[in-house]
Amino acid sequence: MAAPVGGILAGWTNENTACALIGLIALLILLRLLRRLPLPLWVWAGLLGCLVGLGLMLLAPGELARLDGAGGVGGPVGLLRRALGLSWRLLRAFWPGLLVWLGLLWAFLRWPGRDLARLALPLGWLLAGLAAAYAMAFSPELPDRVWSGPLVFFLISALSLWHTLDWKPSPRPALRLAMGLLFAGALTFSLSRTLPKLKTTAAAFEARERLAEAQLAQGETRLVLPAVHGSGSRFDPAEAEGDLSEDPGHWCNVALARYLGAAEVRVEEN
Secondary structure, X not given: OHHHHHHHXXXXXXXXXXXXXXXXXXXXXXXXXXXXXOOOHHHHHXXXXXXXXXXXXXXXXXXXXXXXXXXXXOOHHHHHHHHHHHHHXXXXXXXXXXXXXHHHHHHHHOOOOOOHHHHHHHHHHHHHHHHHXXXXXXXXXXXXXXXXXXXXXXXXXXXXXXXXXXXXXXXOHHHHHHHHHHXXXXXXXXXXXXXXHHHHHHHHHHHHHHHHHXXXXXXXXXXXXXXXXXXXXXXXXXXXXXXXXXXXXXXXXXXXXXXXXXXXXXXXXX
């Protein structure tokens, strides 16, 4: 019972990572069938659950309204154009990791007595990451946050490939300390650049809520509020172009109106 219920929840969580998960389970089933290995019932139940969860999410009225409001999926030409754009963004963002991955693959292929079957797991996770990325070709919008899924799959693939080499390095304590300080410094630098931007966005959200409360206290149900414009940082919850639409029927405006308990939210004219 846990497999189908967990599959539904996993498939109902996120579009692109759900597609990757379904592809990964399908690949596992294919490999076991080719090797004539038995397949437990929970594997099929989990796959069916993921498909049901993904269908529930993609066919939900809110999801369809969001896609239509953003321009729709588009035809084959639009899909191809977005897929090519995704390829360029993948190379631009992941090229250092890709070089590391290819280096690990080269080391594995040169390893004496290598067993090519051990590449199944790294390649499976790599394909899952690609599926998670290219699934976004069906979406007219591509916020930066969607890259977290492909990145996680890619890191798992690289670590799996590392483990196929059976290397057991024993770094010196000084090297461990240096690497720890390097990562701590990088994290501190990132936080010092990002936190002030997030603080500004948070202040804008709080100011808008105070304005909404003031209008509601005056008996207004059709609110006129400013859109919150984010900093452009990938960690910012608000998009740089603003989180509201000029159309009060847009799903973002409708969601904010429901949250505030208002009948309608319109964007304040500048």
